[in-house]
Amino acid sequence: MTRVINWCVVMLVLSNARLFLENLLRYGVLADPTQVIPLFLKDPYSWPAMCLLIVSNVFILVALYTERQLSKGSFSELVGFLLHCINMAVMLTFPAAVVLLVPSxxxxxxxxxxxxxxILLLKLYSYKDVNLWCREMSTQKAKKLARSLSCEQQVCYPGNLTLKDIYYFTFAPTLCYELNFPRSPNIRMSFMFRRLFEMLFFTQLLVGLTQQWMIPVIQSSMKPLEDMDLSRMTERLLRLAVPNHLLWLLFFYWFFHSSLNFTAELLRFGDRQFYKDWWNSETVTYFWQNWNIPVHKWCIRHFYKPLLRKGFSKMVSQSAVFFLSAFFHEYLVSVPLRMFRLWAFMGMMAQLPLAWFVGRFLRGNYGNAAVWLSLIIGQPIAVLMYVHDYYVLNYGQETN
Incomplete structure (x- = not known):
């Protein structure tokens, strides 16, 4: 069995090396780092995205101010809850409105x-919840909630309500707030610079492969999609599957290993479990639980378990988690593209029946193959759908 797998891997590498060489011979060298700048800036004198990032500090300060007033008893719990809800609702709608309405x-x-x-919304929701739990507990229980490496470093409520604390949490590679995070004794400079080098290297590699491999395939897919030529659409989808998945794997390593570890080392953040062995997933559920540990921990702590405590069944709670994830996937894709097609939402919700089927009928290597197949084929379908609709809306009239 191992020899067969090794043979398949060798054949896969050779066949895709041929495709990559064919791409170079047909299109030449397309990679150009200077072409990345227009992706972020349409007008060099207008930086709305940067301005929005700076404005995000207002929401952090509002959350801190609200918690300080609640700790002193100046606000009732109802008033504090309403202020947090308004703050987070504006965080969700204000940047989306600016992205939709500002052409630049x-x-x-x-x-x-x-x-x-x-990310900031999820962090501030956790910040709100943990401080509420501290107010609901006795002083003794609140001290048990605070986790620290030494008694000298321990912070107890409301001593955590400081600018330094909330901004450390804002930049820390976690979504779940704690009064005392596990801390490393020192910064390992060699480890940090290795991660920094990986970040820079993989950034250039991702950009180059996208320009060289992804964009030509996507551009050549527009005509078959417009003509609804099923055979050619399938051929383009299969051509897109390998580079798309390779880029996804590289992005995963860049973000979850290099970037998060670099940030953690810089901040001496002790919890480095950002992912587990998702590549060994034999069920779809195991994959979603282990490929993104920070989000999974947040969903369990602040969404799934609260639903269970309110009396909802496990099935309903799991479906609600998938629905929330689907909503944010659609939010992060459709709003920047200024179009609402629900491809990301439907793709995420399709994971529910897929998870049920794989968990019930497939096990071991067959289940693992089904998970990998859903990743390799599912993502290119969504990419093609969004790119096609974006192309038709923005450039279709120009080509007619």
Whole structure:
């Protein structure tokens, strides 16, 4: 069995090396780092995405101010809850409105902004919850909630309500707030610079492969999609599957290993479990639980378990988690592109029946193959659908 797998890997590498060489011979060298700048800036004198990132500090300060007033008893719990809800609702709608209404916001810039605001929204929700739990507990139980490496470093509520604390949490590679995070004893300079080098190297590699391999395939797919030529659409989809998945794997390593570890080392953040062995997933559920540990921990702590405590069944709670994830996937894709097609939403919700089927009928290597197949084929379908619709909306009239 191992020899067969090794043979398949060798054949896969050779066949895709041939495709890559064919791409170079047909299109020449397309990689150009200077072409990345227009993806972020449409007008060199207008930086709306950067302005939105700076404005995000207002929401952080509002959350801190609200918690300080609640700790002193100046606000009732109802008033504090309403202020947090308003703050987070504005965080969700304000950047989206700016991205939709300001023409100088590029799709890539909009995606970066909305991704940042989404992460901040989840962080501030956790910040609100943990401080509420501390107020509901006795002083003794609140001290048990605070986790630290030494008694001298321990912070107890409300001593955590400081600018330094909330901004450390804002930049820390986690979505779940704690009064005392595990800390490393020192910064390992060699480890940090290796991660920094990886970040820079993989950034250039991702850009080059996208320009050289992805864009030509996507551009050549527009005509078959417009003509609804099923055979050619399938051929383009299969051609797109390998480079798309390779880029996804490289992005995963760049973000979850290099970037998060670099940030953690810089901040001496002790919890480095950003992912587990998702590549060994024999079920779809195992994959979603282990490929993105920070999001999984947040969903379990602040969404899934609260639903269970309210009396909802496990099936309903799991479906609600998938629905929330599908909503944010659609939010992060459709708003920057200024179009609502629900391809990301439907793709995420399709994971529910797929998870049920794989968990019930497939096991071992067959289940693992089904998970990998859903990743390799599912993503290119969504990419083609979005790119096609974006092309038709923005450039279709020009070509007619």
């Amino acid at each position: 916001v590029t799709p890539v810039g909009g995606a970066v902004v909305l991704g940042t605001y989404t």
